[in-house]
Amino acid sequence: MKRRLQFLILLAIAIPFATNAQFEKLKDSVVQLYGVVMTADSLKAIPSVTVMIKGQNRGTITNEQGVFSIVVMKGDIVEFTSIGYKPKLATIPRDLEGNQFSLLQLLVTDTVYLPATIIRPRPTKEQFERDFVNVSIPDDNIEIARKNTDESKRRVLARTLPRDGTENSNMFLRNNSQRYYYNGQAPPQNIFNPAAWAEFIQAWKRGDFKNQN
Incomplete structure (x- = not known):
């Protein structure tokens, strides 16, 4: 009975420290990601670019100036997609110091090749x-x-x-x-x-x- 009471007392003392350590670890893993998405050839802002956390149903879009802001975790992979541009992936460093990370993401134009069209005049x-x-x-x-x-x-x-x-x-x-x-x-x-x-x-x-x- 005495040993059981000692174990309960020790457990009651250890749980708050373990919870606090886990919370601090989770808090340290949260990162505020913000940045700008631009074209790679002319450095023009791209509006309405989809910014998604890969593997999660969570994301945002860029505004008219191509600016975005989203909360991510260290180690997350961020995917940038927009019609007319090739998709791009960006990884948040796991060894990032601090809880803020800025990113300048450049997108390359996606070239689409259409089948050839031959225009012929009327015979007469x-x-x-x-x-x-x-x-x-x-x-x-x-x-x-x-x-x-x-x-x-x-x-x-x-x-x-x-x-x-x-x-x-x-x-x-x-x-x-x-x-x-x-x-x-x-x-x-x-x-x-x-x-x-x-x-x-x-x-x-x-x-x-x-x-x-």
Whole structure:
């Protein structure tokens, strides 16, 4: 019993020192990494470069001036990637003194080789004129906007597009309000409502029922 008590006392004294030593070791391993990413040929800042810790789902991106800042651990491998540039790896030294590390990372342009394209003229002038007249030109943004704002197109979209959350909530509230309003009595029939018949006739003239089919 006495030995057990001595062991517990020794353990209670040793645990705080071990925890404190482990915390100091972890604290010493944390590094604030900051730097600039630039092009290797012209030394221009590269914005929106992805800066990721390799093997971890953690990272950041550079700002408009190519500057970044991220917390890493000593020994981590940092990967720099950006569209149009070759990826680059940088290793944080394990024997780094202090808890700050600056880095000037240069990225090299990634050359992409496309297959050769051969342009040949039309055999005759008449064939060129015929192909030029019959070529199908895709719609530009103005033409697409004009088609989307057409009255018939808007009517079709209004019937086919699903309701959003606000419309569904309003419809649910209106249905509940109407049900509670006529609670305990039969609701009126719109077959004898002149306004409902007028709306039905106008919809029939507009061709709403025909477009639905």
